């Protein structure tokens with residue numbers, strides 16, 4: 660089965676999406692296809708990733724909420740840097756993006 664692209668290519672109000680260079684980024688060590696310059700969150704949504712982090716106390720999943728860099732629900736560890744807002748951080752080829760648990764200690768690291 661062919662993978663569906665979930666990006667909005669044509670929109671009734673916004674200009675058409677400009678085709679960009681396809682690159683690979685790594686989400687929890689899994690390679691995913693992304694477009695250079697798009698928000699990391701957009702690449703993850705296109706790869707069907709919905710939970711980006713877990714809350715500190717209850718370990719509840721969080722993902723995209725505001726999509727403008729205000730709410731912190733999309734924070735992840737990007738290239739080793741915790742608390743990175745992935746809705747306003749843009750894709751570069753080879754980036755390493757990890758789910759964040761609480762205040763920024765990756766589950767794999769905390770063990």
Ligand code: FES
Nearest residue numbers: 726729730731746
């Ligand atoms: S979704 Fe709210 S800061 Fe990114």
